Amino acid sequence: MKNKTIAIHKGTLKDADTGGINTPVYTSSAYDYINRDETFYPRYFNTPNQNAVAKKIAALEHAEAGLVFSSGMGAISTSVLAFAGTGDHVVMLDALYGGTHHFATEWFSHFGIDCTFAETSAGDVINAVTPGTKVIVIESPTNPLLAVVDIIKIAGFAGEKNITTIIDNTFASPVNQTPLDLGIDIVVHSGTKYLGGHSDLCCGMVACSNKKMGKILSLARVLGPSLDSRACYLLERSMKTLVLRVNAQTKNAMEVARFLENHPGIEKVYYPGLENSEGHEIAKGQMTGFGAMLSFEIKDKNPDLFIKGLKIISPAVSLGGVESTICSPSLTSHAEMPKEERQRIGITDSLLRLSVGLEDAGDLKQDLDNALKKVSH
Ligand SMILES: *Cc1c(COP(=O)(O)O)cnc(C)c1O
Numbered sequence: 001m002k003n004k005t006i007a008i009h010k011g012t013l014k015d016a017d018t019g020g021i022n023t024p025v026y027t028s029s030a031y032d033y034i035n036r037d038e039t040f041y042p043r044y045f046n047t048p049n050q051n052a053v054a055k056k057i058a059a060l061e062h063a064e065a066g067l068v069f070s071s072g073m074g075a076i077s078t079s080v081l082a083f084a085g086t087g088d089h090v091v092m093l094d095a096l097y098g099g100t101h102h103f104a105t106e107w108f109s110h111f112g113i114d115c116t117f118a119e120t121s122a123g124d125v126i127n128a129v130t131p132g133t134k135v136i137v138i139e140s141p142t143n144p145l146l147a148v149v150d151i152i153k154i155a156g157f158a159g160e161k162n163i164t165t166i167i168d169n170t171f172a173s174p175v176n177q178t179p180l181d182l183g184i185d186i187v188v189h190s191g192t193k194y195l196g197g198h199s200d201l202c203c204g205m206v207a208c209s210n211k212k213m214g215k216i217l218s219l220a221r222v223l224g225p226s227l228d229s230r231a232c233y234l235l236e237r238s239m240k241t242l243v244l245r246v247n248a249q250t251k252n253a254m255e256v257a258r259f260l261e262n263h264p265g266i267e268k269v270y271y272p273g274l275e276n277s278e279g280h281e282i283a284k285g286q287m288t289g290f291g292a293m294l295s296f297e298i299k300d301k302n303p304d305l306f307i308k309g310l311k312i313i314s315p316a317v318s319l320g321g322v323e324s325t326i327c328s329p330s331l332t333s334h335a336e337m338p339k340e341e342r343q344r345i346g347i348t349d350s351l352l353r354l355s356v357g358l359e360d361a362g363d364l365k366q367d368l369d370n371a372l373k374k375v376s377h
Contacts, residue, residue, distance in 0.1 A: 003060065003175065004243045011055030011236070013048050023052045025233045042226050045217060049232035053205070056239050057195070060174040061187050061207035067217060068205055068232060072190025073099050074225030075204030076168065079188055080135060081223075082215040083164040086112030089132040093149065094345070095120055095142040097168060097190075098333045122153035129163065139168040140177075140286075141279065144295045144329040144353040145346050146270045148279025151286050155183030164212070170194070170320070175246035176289040186212055193320030194292075197238045197245055203227050245322065245358060249292035252364065253356040259365045260296050265372040267297040267350070292356045293319060295329075301375040303328055303350050309371030312363055319355035324364055326354050 001009070013023040026048045031040040040047050045054075050068050058066030069075040080103070084090050092104055094117040104115045118128040120142060129136070136158050140149035151167065158165045166186045167179045173194040179187050189195055191203035204225075206216060220226070227235070257271035272283040273290030283290055298306055307315050307326055316325035317332050327333075330349050334342055342348070356364065 001059075006059045007056065007243045008240045010059040011052040013052055023049060023233065023236060025049060026229050042228065043224050044221055045226055047229055047232075049229035049236070050227060053232050053236050053239065056236065057174070057189070057205045057207050060178075060239075060242070061169075062178050062180050063187065063207035064210045065213035066205060066207045067213060067220065068191070068203060068227050068235065069220070070204070070225045070227045070231075071202050072097075072168075072170065072188070072192055072204040073103070074220075074223075075188045075190075075206045076100050076137075076166075077103055078220045078223055078225065079166055079186055079206055079216055080137060081111065082212075082219045083166075084111075084113050084135045087132065088113055088134040089130050090115045090135045090137065091125060091128045091133055092117055092137045093120060093125070093139055093142065094118060095145070095147060096137065096139050097143055097170070100137065100139075100168065120147040120149050122150040122157075125149075125154050126157050129157075129161065133161070133163050135164045135166060137166045137168070139171070141171050141272055141283070141291060141293065143171065143293075144270075144333065144351065146171075146272055146277075146279070146291075146293060146295060148272050148283045148286075150282050151179055151182045151184060155179075155185075158185075159183055171293050172287060172291050173242065173246050173320075175243050176250060176291050177287045180207065182286055185209070186216075191235060192318065194246055195239055195242060195320075196235055197242065197320060197322060199316075199318060199321035199323065199325075201231060201234050201238070203231060203235055246292065247289065248358055249356055250289040252358070252361045253292040253294055254290065255361040256354070256356055256364055256368070257294050260294075260368065263369070263372065265299055265301070265376060267299045270295040293353065294356065295351055295353045297348060297350045298352065298372070298375075299350075301350070301372075303352055306371050306375045307352070309374040310367055311370070312359060312367040313354070319353075321355070322358040324355060324357035324359060326352055329353055 054066035186208040271294040
């Protein structure tokens with residue numbers, strides 16, 4: 001089956017009582033334990049609605065097993081803690097999602113875990129590995145500068161050393177990148193973004209082998225970040241259009257990136273689909289599409305005034321919805337980082353991150369152009 005078919009059909013539990021073609025929403029939190037092989041319970045992560053979406057993400061990520069969580073952070077923190085404990089060392093990218101970074105800096109010491117942060121090149125990640133390293137956590141493309149990390153090189157090295165690799169695949173989505181095929185052990189998602197896709201749902205997902213999932217599930221059942229059946233159904237409904245949405249958004253992003261690249265009011269565009277971008281060659285080898293996230297710097301203009309001049313694209317911190325959203329990383333995701341450190345890693349005050357939606361690409365370009373013209377007066 002191809003992706004578009006998998007997204008629609010995989011995991012669906014047809015209603016045997018009525019012949020209804022959609023998975024019914026199972027509202028119970030109490031289930032029979034006598035006449036059944038398995039006892040269902042929402043916090044066991046095994047209700048029919050949880051299973052339906054878990055099967056879908058597993059199929060899309062080419063994994064044996066999938067699991068749905070109540071947030072991306074629930075999925076990420078549970079996955080890391082399932083494979084790293086007291087005395088262990090973890091290598092993480094410096095450029096990881098802020099919440100994941102925070103989890104490591106604020107909480108790893110509490111669990112007796114030591115962590116080294118590495119820059120985005122495979123060499124840096126490999127150099128950070130010690131004999132005690134149990135887990136490597138990466139993300140590609142990264143937020144907000146869309147750096148492309150060499151997944152194959154890192155996964156190959158980690159595989160030889162028996163280190164568990166975890167990738168946050170939120171930005172690419174399984175439509176544009178399937179990291180398990182590149183040798184990664186565990187894929188995690190903030191389902192709040194592309195999988196949910198309509199900016200109305202908070203959830204997370206994990207996909208990996210049955211063996212690895214056994215440990216993650218065992219920990220998840222006691223930590224308890226499970227997703228309610230009604231929200232699972234919304235997610236299931238959204239995932240049916242995942243492939244269509246992300247393909248169309250990716251196409252729009254390429255068009256918007258080219259437009260910005262050639263615009264006199266723009267200083268720099270970060271998008272792995274542009275031939276002259278730093279990560280383009282690696283991206284071509286590991287992605288099937290370059291995604292729908294891009295960043296750009298505007299020339300000598302007030303970024304806040306520019307954002308206020310936009311009529312279609314909304315200022316918002318989240319991403320991956322059908323509507324285009326824009327944010328200033330220096331004022332949002334990276335606001336707590338000292339300015340000098342931000343400048344050093346390339347997050348200037350004029351950098352803006354754009355999540356390209358499903359609108360007409362011409363309208364989006366017009367909106368950006370109008371706002372740029374407004375600030376230049
Ligand atoms: C949003 C996001 C997360 C966190 O997900 P939540 O659903 O908010 O917990 C993790 N990683 C990336 C890349 C994200 O964009």
